Amino acid sequence: MxxxxxxxxxxxxxxxxxxxxxxxxxxxxxxxxxxxxxxxxxxxxxxxxxxxxxxxxxxxxxxxxxxxxxxxxxxxxxxxxxxxAAPSASGHPGLVLVAKAGASSELLSKLVHAYAAEPDAVPVKVELCGIGEQERWLRDGRADVAFLHLPFDSVAGFDTEVLSVESQVAVLPAGHPFTVRADLRMADVTGLPDLPLPRWPHRDGSRPEGEGPEVRDVSQLFQLIALGRACAVLPESVRSAVGSDLAVVPVLDAPTVTTLIAWPPHSRSRALAKLVETATRL
Missing domain, CATH: 1.10.10.10 (Winged helix-like DNA-binding domain superfamily/Winged helix DNA-binding domain)
Incomplete structure (x- = not known):
């Protein structure tokens, strides 16, 4: 064949x-x-x-x-x-790390800086992609390593290490009546008539059905929320990226989100192994 x-x-x-x-x-x-x-x-x-x-x-x-x-x-x-893998102008092959734009930003920044301080570290090119694209980048060789998130991404066929497990929060326009509450339930969030949940593209690129606005990335979503056109349930770490025009409230019954670092199981790159080691240490 x-x-x-x-x-x-x-x-x-x-x-x-x-x-x-x-x-x-x-x-x-x-x-x-x-x-x-x-x-x-x-x-x-x-x-x-x-x-x-x-x-x-x-x-x-x-x-x-x-x-x-x-x-x-x-x-x-x-x-x-x-x-x-061929030597670059610096004499060392680099690594390509792909992550979803707007997700795990603090962890990603810490990893890149901590790894750069390691002896014999190689250049790391960080690529930020759209929803669900990290998996494709890793499978087709555009990336050597990726940040993936359960339950949203598939990790089938990859080696992985868990980096964090976090709860989720509702992101609402600042001043919304729910922002004074200590916590919410998913039923509270999904029942808001004027603030529908967004529709993210499926992994195959198809468009989901529903009443909420179609979104491609977190920055676009935040703007829609600030305008009073949507709300969202996102991982707790999103707090660091939320501006004064938005507010977050814990959602007690939302599923937890697990962030993993993933790589092809057949990789024998020492640089990649050191990057994974640094990530798990962090």
Whole structure:
């Protein structure tokens, strides 16, 4: 099985249209159709159902789509990590650490400064991403290490160390009647008629349904809350980022949030091991 064939198949399986897939791949449609047919013959499995109504995945095709995506991600990750492992101008390969923008900011700052003080520390490039993107960065090799958060992110296939476990708070506009209360329940927060909870994008990029505003990052969310258009339930550590136009109140029955540092299990980087050691010590 060749990566070229997998790329062809994944493009068709995702587009469910040979014309769009060919355009995406930068080729014409006839050779793409022939390549997929040859691929099916060699595998001995029908991957796509073709009809006048369009293209649909067979059960075998659905399996190969999941496996093929993972295989292509692994190939891309191997290429990126190999290039990054080559010595840089300073003579040392660096590390890329990815974290969700606005999350665990204090912990991230402490880690970067503490690690920089370690003997033989290498440069650490910090990338801040959108909701749920850290996992993809780590899987496809754009990052060597990531901050992930349970129960929101998937840690399947990664090695991890727990860094913190924290409760959650409601973030409300300053002056809201609930801000004088010592604590709240989830029912209090979800029942606010004029302050709906935000809608975050799913990990696959799709948009969730609901009445709340769509948000992409914490700074956008904070602005909406300050304007009286939304409220939110976020980890306790968000207190350090809240300005005077917002207020926080503990939510007693909200699930706890676990912050982990995660990395590929096959990594043998001494620099990465030292970074993880520094993070767990903090």
């Amino acid at each position: 060749e990566t070229r064939e997998l790329r062809y198949f994944v493009a068709v399986a995702e587009e469910l249209h040979f014309g769009r897939a060919a355009e995406r791949l930068g080729m014409s449609q006839p050779p793409l159709s022939r390549a997929i047919q040859q691929f099916e013959r060699r595998l001995g499995a029908k991957l796509l159902e073709r009809s006048s109504r369009g293209v649909a995945l067979t059960e075998a095709g659905a399996v190969l789509l999941d496996e093929g995506r993972a295989a292509l991600d692994a190939v891309a990750a191997a290429e990126r990590r190999t290039r990054r």
